[in-house]
Amino acid sequence: MARKKGRDISGWLVVDKPAGMTSTSVVNKVRWALDAKKAGHAGTLDPAATGVLAVALGEATKTVPYITDALKCYRFAVRLGIATNTDDAEGEVIATSDARPSDEDIASALVAFRGEIMQVPPQFSAVKVDGERAYALARAGEEMDLAARPLWVESLEVVARPDADTVELEMVCGKGGYVRSIARDLGAALGCHGHVLWLRRVWSGPFEATDGVSVEVIDAEAKTGALDARLLPLEVGLAELPELKATPEGAARLRNGNPGMVIASDMDWGEEAWASYQGRAVAVGVYKSGELHPSRVFNL
Structure with missing residues (x-):
């Protein structure tokens, strides 16, 4: 069997993922830029989402489960009055409503989304259904009855209400959470529909978006000691x-x-x-x- 090419380099590179890139694309870019033999990430972000994507290299990949299990913080905006088939702004509109909840209505509805909740993943998600990804079946026009999953929501608060159509929220939750499902279910609870306008992962376990490296920096410092110097030690992934x-x-x-x-x-x-x-x-x-x-x- 042929051995993987690349360096035996271990550590973490925190990337501030831009919108438009898949998490896998970011990992592949980091692996190329550092000429690393092995790389993986701790928690997928949707292509449209931005923020913390912690990329593990070499032996640090053994610590990925501890970051995946750690609490994470998301900042996001919900567009009220419109439901889409993907539960985000990239999908097709499937329902609309003229109803607009008050700030008090939203604050009251959020109570039910805190603590241990049950959450149904979006139709367009990576959940497996009979061995196939849900998003592949959804793209083929199939509608699935996905099972609800438990999610721990540490906190969920209103950050801003820019206008009647939009509310900005911040959520701290455990692993396996779908922000798109929160937006969808909050809209349903308010009787007005809803979907995610934008989403940013602010922090994930010990990793902060403010410390993240941009893709432009990765490209500029690829194959140099400058990028090596940005690596955090493997031990950071064991902080929990x-x-x-x-x-x-x-x-x-x-x-x-x-x-x-x-x-x-x-x-x-x-x-x-x-x-x-x-x-x-x-x-x-x-x-x-x-x-x-x-x-x-x-x-x-």
């Missing part, structure tokens, strides 16, 4: 987990995939954590009786 210090012997055992001794003072038996040695991540695993039992080992 407690860190344990491995002993020298423990680090050696962990690197071979075996339980290794760590220094812990307040860890609970069975708690997930990561172990470091001399400032670098060695493994992620479960703490048991003075040892970390590894589930992922980093080859740094």
Whole structure:
């Protein structure tokens, strides 16, 4: 089997994704620009959306689940009075209404969208239906009865009301959330229809959009040390987990995939954590009786 070409480079590059690019296109551009052997991202953004797209390189791809599971913040605008088949501004109009809710109506309706809610994904989404993507079936004109999924909404607040047709919102939520579904369901709850006008992911776990690199910068610094210098260490992706210090012997055992001794003072038996040695991540695993039992080992 032919080996993948590219450098064994590990870390995170936070990209401020522009509208019009798919998340996969951004990852491919980063992989090319850094000549990286392996890359992936922590949470898809729709092509029309902007903001944080955290790209993991090399061994950092092993930490992607911890960013995917972390809370995320979205800023978005809902166009009231119009429903589209994609639940965003790129779709075809399928219903309209002259009704326009008051600020008080919107504030009252938002209460039902906080906490643990059930959310039906948009028809145009990457959800699989009998092995096929929902968006492929939707493009073929098929209408699906998609199952509702649980979503934790930490907060959902009105940021601005520019005009009667538009309300800007900010939402902090867990993984698997569809902002387009929030806009659709809020419009339905208000009796006026609704869809997403624009969407920006402000932060995702430890990553901030304000720290993101633009695609123009990636192009300008491609294949140079300047872009390498923008990489964040793999360990940033483990910020949601407690860190344990491995002993020298423990680090050696962990690197071979075996339980290794760590220094812990307040860890609970069975708690997930990561172990470091001399400032670098060695493994992620479960703490048991003075040892970390590894589930992922980093080859740094």
